[in-house]
Amino acid sequence: MELVFLLICGGVAVIASLLVIFARSTLHSALWMVLSFFMVAIIYVLLHAQFLAMLQVIVYAGAIMMFIVYAIMMLNLRQEAKSKVATRISKVVGVGALIVLFLELTLIGVSHNMATIQGPVTDKLVATYGRVAVISNFLFSDYLLPFEVASILLTAGVVGAVVLAKREK
Amino acid sequence: MLEFMTILIIKTLVAFTVSLLIVAYSTWIERKVLGHVQLRHGPRRVGFHGLLQPIADGIKGFFKEELIPDNADKPLFLLAPIISIGAAVTLIVIVPFGDKITIMGHEITLYLTDLDVGILFVLGISTIGSYGGILGGWSSGNKYGVIGGLRGSAQMISYELSLALAVIAVVMVSGSLSLIDIVNSQTGLWNIVKQPFAFVLFIICGLAELNRTPFDMPEAEAELACGFNVEYSSMKFALFFMAEYCHMFVFAALVTTLFLGGWHGPFIDGPHWFFLKCFVIIFFCVWERSTFPRLRYDQVMSFGWKILLPFGLLNILLTGLWMLIFNM
Numbered sequence: 001m002e003l004v005f006l007l008i009c010g011g012v013a014v015i016a017s018l019l020v021i022f023a024r025s026t027l028h029s030a031l032w033m034v035l036s037f038f039m040v041a042i043i044y045v046l047l048h049a050q051f052l053a054m055l056q057v058i059v060y061a062g063a064i065m066m067f068i069v070y071a072i073m074m075l076n077l078r079q080e081a082k083s084k085v086a087t088r089i090s091k092v093v094g095v096g097a098l099i100v101l102f103l104e105l106t107l108i109g110v111s112h113n114m115a116t117i118q119g120p121v122t123d124k125l126v127a128t129y130g131r132v133a134v135i136s137n138f139l140f141s142d143y144l145l146p147f148e149v150a151s152i153l154l155t156a157g158v159v160g161a162v163v164l165a166k167r168e169k
Numbered sequence: 170m171l172e173f174m175t176i177l178i179i180k181t182l183v184a185f186t187v188s189l190l191i192v193a194y195s196t197w198i199e200r201k202v203l204g205h206v207q208l209r210h211g212p213r214r215v216g217f218h219g220l221l222q223p224i225a226d227g228i229k230g231f232f233k234e235e236l237i238p239d240n241a242d243k244p245l246f247l248l249a250p251i252i253s254i255g256a257a258v259t260l261i262v263i264v265p266f267g268d269k270i271t272i273m274g275h276e277i278t279l280y281l282t283d284l285d286v287g288i289l290f291v292l293g294i295s296t297i298g299s300y301g302g303i304l305g306g307w308s309s310g311n312k313y314g315v316i317g318g319l320r321g322s323a324q325m326i327s328y329e330l331s332l333a334l335a336v337i338a339v340v341m342v343s344g345s346l347s348l349i350d351i352v353n354s355q356t357g358l359w360n361i362v363k364q365p366f367a368f369v370l371f372i373i374c375g376l377a378e379l380n381r382t383p384f385d386m387p388e389a390e391a392e393l394a395c396g397f398n399v400e401y402s403s404m405k406f407a408l409f410f411m412a413e414y415c416h417m418f419v420f421a422a423l424v425t426t427l428f429l430g431g432w433h434g435p436f437i438d439g440p441h442w443f444f445l446k447c448f449v450i451i452f453f454c455v456w457e458r459s460t461f462p463r464l465r466y467d468q469v470m471s472f473g474w475k476i477l478l479p480f481g482l483l484n485i486l487l488t489g490l491w492m493l494i495f496n497m
Binding site: 070 | 289296297299307318323
């Protein structure tokens, strides 16, 4: 049952990601991306990670894609402008990178046994505290430093974006 | 297993029927209350005091001519109302009507599901739903529609943040994201007493998310000739309309659950308190619509970012300090 759902969601996610690239209208690309994010969220639910799934929907499918849709509508990009970015070299590099990435992922998949990987979030902890509590406990104790560093990095990114946007005036 | 499935199916049917009836009759409440506030009568002709008006409206919607503009983005034009109503109806799943009751020896919970991440589910799905209006405006190929859609998405991004901040404060005092646990944590004292600022913040941002009058930027009649749904006719328009009122019911249910103690009340706890509180909130939504004029667009934006957002952050900080000092 779970496998069927996984195959359907994964398949739709892959097809939607391809359509992001191939769709003719810019807005359609953005919407395929929303669908792809949504499908990934369902896969998270299948992995019993509801909290992550909801964050995926709120942050990626909701907020970030809403921003992109807003930008597309604001700039009125009805049809895709003829792209002059794709030169011959970039095509070769792109295909090369794709092959390397694919090989890398297959290699990892073959060499590691995924079933034996153990994380800090175990079934026993989840049963006693509930999913969200377990994640937040780890986030604010063992992983506090990485968490804070990541938030400082994001804040720096926001400030940097504001500085870049203001400079042109 | 069979028994479980039967109970689940009956429960789902009852919950959805009741909710959609409330949704249909909140249009009647809206027209009636607005009418009396403006010294009119409102609908009177169909049924006793217009009680059959929502049904007549629905039938009328089916028989009207359907138009699709030539320069519309056809697939998106068809998809937009579906997204809107789909997301709005999905939200009914998490509405907690009441606690457990026993009927004929079976213990039945008066909610469809108790999600671990209930309140986040509401936030996520309602954002997905707002794509409906935005895409509807864009795909109809009408400039008023596009402006309405643009305003809708900008408003959504701005007010969703403050709404989430209000919710976080409630989650802090309740200690759970599950709506059932949040209701149960308010047995003695309702959250409106513990979190009055979050309550005000939630009401304001909720009205903005609902696109109701002081904030109805996406469909400002006087400026945009109804905005995002200007090109929609017949049942597609009715679907947008239904989605809007469905969101209003979910909003009322959320205010009841998060701040007004859900199904708890004096004398006997039960779903009757839930429905009573919901109707008070729905009445409030109509009342404020007939009271306040529409804000200017730039005022809506600066109010959201410069006042509500810092206010929400401050509220969380104070709540945290309070909990730390009094060791709650």
